[in-house]
Amino acid sequence: MIDWPAFFVVLVATLVGASLVVTLYSLGLRLVDHAAGWQRPVGIACFVACALVVLYGVYLVIPYFHQ
Amino acid sequence: MVALVIVLALFFDFTNGFHDTANAMATPIATGALKPKAAVAIAATLNLVGAFLSTEVARTISGGLIREGDGGIQITPVMIFAGLIGATLWNMVTWFLGLPSSSSHALFGGLIGAAIVGAGFGSVDFSVLLSKVVLPALLAPLTAGLVAFIAVKIIYSITKKRQRNGFKHGQVFTSSLVSLAHGTNDAQKTMGVITLTLIAGGFQATGSGPEFWVIAVCALAIALGTYTGGWRIIRTMGKGLTEIEPGQGFAAEASTAATILASSHLGFALSTTQVSSGSVIGTGIGRKGASVRWRTAGRIALGWLITIPAAAAVGAIAAFVALSGTVGIIVDTVVAVGVIAGIFLYARGNRVDARNVHDEPTVLVRPKRSRKQRKQDEKELRKGGNAQ
Numbered sequence: 001m002i003d004w005p006a007f008f009v010v011l012v013a014t015l016v017g018a019s020l021v022v023t024l025y026s027l028g029l030r031l032v033d034h035a036a037g038w039q040r041p042v043g044i045a046c047f048v049a050c051a052l053v054v055l056y057g058v059y060l061v062i063p064y065f066h067q
Numbered sequence: 068m069v070a071l072v073i074v075l076a077l078f079f080d081f082t083n084g085f086h087d088t089a090n091a092m093a094t095p096i097a098t099g100a101l102k103p104k105a106a107v108a109i110a111a112t113l114n115l116v117g118a119f120l121s122t123e124v125a126r127t128i129s130g131g132l133i134r135e136g137d138g139g140i141q142i143t144p145v146m147i148f149a150g151l152i153g154a155t156l157w158n159m160v161t162w163f164l165g166l167p168s169s170s171s172h173a174l175f176g177g178l179i180g181a182a183i184v185g186a187g188f189g190s191v192d193f194s195v196l197l198s199k200v201v202l203p204a205l206l207a208p209l210t211a212g213l214v215a216f217i218a219v220k221i222i223y224s225i226t227k228k229r230q231r232n233g234f235k236h237g238q239v240f241t242s243s244l245v246s247l248a249h250g251t252n253d254a255q256k257t258m259g260v261i262t263l264t265l266i267a268g269g270f271q272a273t274g275s276g277p278e279f280w281v282i283a284v285c286a287l288a289i290a291l292g293t294y295t296g297g298w299r300i301i302r303t304m305g306k307g308l309t310e311i312e313p314g315q316g317f318a319a320e321a322s323t324a325a326t327i328l329a330s331s332h333l334g335f336a337l338s339t340t341q342v343s344s345g346s347v348i349g350t351g352i353g354r355k356g357a358s359v360r361w362r363t364a365g366r367i368a369l370g371w372l373i374t375i376p377a378a379a380a381v382g383a384i385a386a387f388v389a390l391s392g393t394v395g396i397i398v399d400t401v402v403a404v405g406v407i408a409g410i411f412l413y414a415r416g417n418r419v420d421a422r423n424v425h426d427e428p429t430v431l432v433r434p435k436r437s438r439k440q441r442k443q444d445e446k447e448l449r450k451g452g453n454a455q
Contacts, residue, residue, distance in 0.1 A: 003198075006335045007206060010326075013333060014214050017325035021241070022218040022318055026225035029233040054240055060328050061248050063121045 017053070024050035068144050069268040071400065073261050075151045077288045078407075080257040082158040083170040084114065084292020087253060089300040090167070090323070090343040091245035094316035096424060097305030100235035101242070103296070103424050109239075110246040111294035117250020118258075118286030132175055132195050133182045144264050146181040148396070149389050151260070152403045153177025153382025157374060159410045165299035165307070165419075166370040169338040174256060175200060176378030181386035183379070196375075199336070204371055207337040208345025211326045215349030218318035223354060226314065234313035241320035246293075248327045249339055254289040258282060298419040304344065305424070307363045309351030318353070319346040341371065 024046045031043025059065050092106040101109070133142065154170070154177035161168040182190045222234070258277045265271040271278070305311060311319070323343040330337040344367055351359040385403070388395040 003335060006333060010329045010333050010335045010337075011210055011213075013329040014210060014322070014325045015217065017329060018214045018218050018318075018322045019221060021321045021325070022221050023225065025234070025237050025317065026222050029226050029230045032233075033227075033230050050237075051240075054244060057244050057324055057328055058247065060332055061117070061120075061244070061251050063251070 017057075021050055021053050024053065068148070068396070069264055069270065071396070072144050072148050072151065072264045075148060075155065075403075076257050076260045076264070077284060079151050079155045079158070079170075079174070079260075080254060080285055080288040081292035081295075082155055082162065083253055083257070084111075084289040085295045085297040086158055086162055086167070086170050086292075086300060087249055087339060088293045088296050089304045090339050091242045091249060091320070092296075093301045093304035093343075094311055094319050094347065095235075095238045095242045096301055097311045098235060098238065098313045098316040100238035100313060100316065103298075103301075106242070107294050107296040109243060111290045113243055113246040114250035114254070114293045115286050115290035117247045117252075118254035118289060119282065121251035121255060132192060132199070133178060133190055134192055142178075142182070142263070142267065143185070144267055145389050145396070146185045146386060147178070147260060147264055147267075149181035149184070149386035149399070150174070150178035150382045152385040152399060153180050153378040153380070156381050156403060156406055157378040159407055160377075161370055161374070162297055162299060163410050163414050164370070165303040166367055167300050167304055167340050167344055168367075168370045168374045169204075169340045170253065171256060171338060172200065172204070172371070172374045173378045174260075176375035177382035177385075179375065180379030180382030180384075184383045184386040185390060200375065203335070203337050204341055207326070207330075207341040208348070208368075210337070211322050211342040211345035212349030212352070214326060215319050215322035215346040216353040218322050219315055219350045219353030222314045222318055231312065231314045234317040237317045238313060238320060241317060241324055244324045245320055245327070245339075245343070248324060248331075250289070252327075252331065252339065254285045257285045257288070261285070296420070298424050299414075302419055302424050303363065303367070304347055307360060308344070308347050308367075309357050309359045311347070311350070312354065312357075315350035315354055315357070319343070319350045322346040322349065 028043045028046035028050060031039040031046060034040055034043075088107055088110050092101070092110050095101040096103050096106050151174075154173040157168075157173045157176065158170055161173075179191050179196075222231075226233075258281055261281050262271065262275075262277045265278075265281075266273055266275070309315075323339075323346045326337060326342045326346070327339055330342075344364075348359055348364055351357045385399050389399050
């Protein structure tokens with residue numbers, strides 16, 4: 001029958017991954033919107049972190065990297 | 068026979084491509100993050116690249132659905148041929164109706180139908196069918212929908228309204244990731260079919276991987292299909308289910324990508340089509356002020372339900388005819404080509420392409436129009452064309 005533990009692992013991983021990407025990107029958008037101050041660099045850092053998460057996704061997509 | 072199967076497999080790959088462009092590109096097209104033509108070009112390129120990146124083809128065509136190999140039944144090229152006819156025709160029908168349905172399920176369905184006719188009911192493992200196909204088909208949209216719902220809530224609580232156009236830039240990347248993930252999965256099915264046919268026909272050693280030319284033609288076929296763009300399905304996904312804002316599109320693509328990546332890496336395979344439809348609906352529920360057209364969603368769900376039986380029925384009929392001998396195979400080929408050409412020709416009556424993809428689809432199937440009305444419409448269209 002269906003492999004429920006595997007399904008829950010997938011569900012949790014998906015939730016964490018997607019939330020991470022959207023949270024970082026949203027924070028980035030919000031913080032970069034400020035003209036000056038500490039917010040701008042932090043916002044850019046959020047974008048960079050988001051890009052890294054997406055790159056990790058690319059890494060996972062390409063089997064060549066992890067065989 | 069083997070050559071015929073290869074040609075048909077490649078055509079199936081092509082339909083798979085244009086069926087699935089919508090999974091990645093419906094949302095960026097709908098929000099205006101990407102121009103329609105640019106979107107399909109990106110998707111096609113990434114599918115091409117993806118097909119070369121991963122050549123991990125399935126060892127069995129059906130993933131255990133059919134009891135293949137030792138102690139099981141021998142899948143013959145004729146059965147694969149009939150199965151492919153079922154899968155391809157069903158893909159054409161769902162494309163015409165603008166229904167995003169799973170191409171893998173169509174392939175499984177077609178093969179199941181052919182196997183039942185060719186080798187009896189015992190050849191199909193129905194418990195595998197339930198645990199690997201039917202239940203995941205329920206779970207995929209629910210998972211993706213839930214995640215997309217939460218993602219939209221996060222996005223709309225963090226950002227202010229005027230900042231949300233920034234999600235368009237993000238959409239380019241997330242939708243590209245979905246395309247790449249698709250490319251590393253879907254062309255491999257056809258590679259597997261062709262390779263197993265070559266092995267069954269004695270042209271290739273048992274247990275060997277796909278030849279380079281097989282990889283190349285499969286990659287090209289799926290990329291070409293993707294570039295052709297299943298505009299009907301893009302319209303259903305992008306406009307038919309709910310109104311999509313950039314923030315929602317970003318959330319939907321991020322959830323789709325996350326779900327596909329997680330499921331393919333943690334060993335619980337989910338269908339790309341079902342995941343991305345679920346994501347779009349989830350973002351529709353999640354955003355305040357957006358409404359989900361449940362009638363359309365219901366029709367899509369119904370399409371998923373009947374994909375396997377319908378493809379199986381066509382596959383079974385094709386197998387029944389094909390097993391009668393060479394004449395049967397010729398009859399099958401002629402009928403299949405005729406039906407495909409017929410659907411293409413009939414579909415020209417209400418073209419959906421890069422230009423009118425933003426129109427609201429009021430109905431999935433076009434309303435019946437009288438011949439006179441249609442002629443009048445065409446006349447006006449021609450006039451409009453001349454005026455430009």
